[in-house]
Amino acid sequence: MMKVNIAEVRNGNGKDIPFRFSVEAEDIGAVLEHAELKDIVVQGSVVATGAAYRVSGRITCRKDFICDRCLTPSVAEQVCEFSEEYCGTADGAEDDSINCFDGDVIDITDMIRDTLLAAQPLSNICKSDCKGLCPVCGANRNERECGCDSFVPDPRLAALQQFKNLK
Numbered sequence: 001m002m003k004v005n006i007a008e009v010r011n012g013n014g015k016d017i018p019f020r021f022s023v024e025a026e027d028i029g030a031v032l033e034h035a036e037l038k039d040i041v042v043q044g045s046v047v048a049t050g051a052a053y054r055v056s057g058r059i060t061c062r063k064d065f066i067c068d069r070c071l072t073p074s075v076a077e078q079v080c081e082f083s084e085e086y087c088g089t090a091d092g093a094e095d096d097s098i099n100c101f102d103g104d105v106i107d108i109t110d111m112i113r114d115t116l117l118a119a120q121p122l123s124n125i126c127k128s129d130c131k132g133l134c135p136v137c138g139a140n141r142n143e144r145e146c147g148c149d150s151f152v153p154d155p156r157l158a159a160l161q162q163f164k165n166l167k
């Protein structure tokens with residue numbers, strides 16, 4: 001759990017409260033299906049903005065995954081930024097407002113998890129120009145050129161070709 005006590009800046013004395021958390025993916029519910037997030041570090045600060053508190057900073061982590069194209073185990077460093085406003089019920093916020101907190105403590109766990117999950121790409125690729133596996137012999141084409149003829153004809157063109165041949 002990542003909690004920041006804002007009592008110190010409640011009266012808007014212009015200071016900000018820095019924070020740094022080191023967490024496990026399982027502890028914050030950031031578990032992915034085909035990859036693992038490790039070394040998650042959350043760093044930032046809270047500033048009183050008058051009626052609310054702005055929580056901002058960055059998340060850094062390491063992602064272990066299997067490349068979707070060449071099936072090689074790979075690692076990527078990730079950095080994502082966050083900036084959210086929180087309102088305290090003690091400062092008059094409605095209980096049902098989105099980023100609402102009770103007392104002096106803001107729990108940023110859910111926001112951090114959502115930010116981290118939203119930052120994940122739809123596919124995990126080891127490098128942008130990954131050549132993938134040969135559909136014919138299964139060789140990793142990043143490592144060697146197998147020389148197979150992997151040309152797959154477009155079925156629509158093939159049908160047209162047949163039609164032409166009939167005439």
Ligand SMILES: [Zn+2]
Nearest residue numbers: 067070126130
């Ligand atoms: Zn790859």
Ligand SMILES: [Zn+2]
Nearest residue numbers: 134137146148
């Ligand atoms: Zn091949």
